[in-house]
Amino acid sequence: MLSAVLKTSRQRLTDWLGRRLPALPTIKLQQRHIYIVPSAMGLSYAAALILMLLVAINYQNSLAYGLIFLLASVGLLSMFHTWRNLAGLKLSAAGSQACFAGEPGSFTVRLSSRKQSYQAIAVGWNRQDLQLLDVAGGAELYVELPAQGVRRGWQPAPPLRIETRYPLGLFVAWSQIKLAQSMLVYPQPLHEAPFDPVGQGDQQNSTQTTLRTGVDDYQGLNPWQPGDSLRRIHWKAWSKGQGLLVKQFTEQQGQQLVLDFAQLSGDQEYRLSVLCAQVLKVSQTNQPYSLALPGHSIGPNQGAQHRRQCLYALAVYGLEPL
Helix, strand or coil, X not given: CHHHHHHHXXXXXXXXXXXXXXXXXXXXXXXXXXXXEECHHHHHHHHHHHHHXXXXXXXXXXXXXXXXXXXXXXXXXXXHHHXXXXXXXXXXXXXXXXXXXXXXXXXXXXXXXXXXXXEXXXXXXXXXXXXXXXXXXCCEEEEEEEEECCCCEEEECCCEEEEECCCCCCEEEEEEECECCEEEEECCCCCCCCCCCCCCCCHHHHCCCEEEEEEEEEEEEEECCCCCCHHHECHXXXXXXXXXXXEEEXXXXXXXXXXXXXXXXXXXXXXXXXHXXXXXXXXXCXXXXXXXXXXXXXXXXXXXXXXXXXXXXXXXXXXXXX
16 A cells, blocks of 8 residues: 555656656756755764754753754755755766667766766666766766667657765755657567568569679670770670670579568567568578568668668557658
């Protein structure tokens, strides 16, 4: 019961902060962003001061009064320095690392300071998983925060928590902000699905063997045309008075594989997961391939750039125009 109440309260606080502080690509922490509360150590410190004050009142000891007021002043000054250790710090979205659904990705956050140095700054998505770091004055620092890919598409970054307990740990100055950044999540590859590269898709489209201009096999002679290489001129024919003839060579173009959405069965997410696994498998070879989605086609091509284009199309299919 108590855990449910606490969970509801935290959710309401998060929703309120989201309405009060909208998502921005860059945020400079100011007075309206920072909250400060006593830490557990700070509450113990205050309780000890109250106990000492009661003893001093009981014995009417002036030195005890002086010690208590001195310690209280130190506590109040530490509250100011704790708040100041966050004020003015600039946080910016600095990209993300794509991942597959169900696997870890990451967001990159840039922390920068114009003049002031910031010590013992903790950054993370929640209190249990914070990274402690220092930001020097006039410098930038990049921190990579892991995040789990939930579902395919563009996944927005969760609220970012930043806090500090510097210098004495008596107070916690914290802020919860929302940076405008997203992480691309690819479909979860379904490697268990059967995959026959030759039989995939329509036979006439997926396994085409054609001849194209190349350097492998001698094909014959054709009349010379402007732009033809002089190295391919058949000089013996020219010496016999047959005119300028050019040697023609051909090479056999290999199989062109088409990964076709329409040739698969099952619901949409299942098909995208199967296609994702097929793209990963075929991209490990040097074989050109195409990706055919309803209303959109990519390729034929090969290489890392083509692989990224296919994975991107699978990730955003049905969610945004391709």
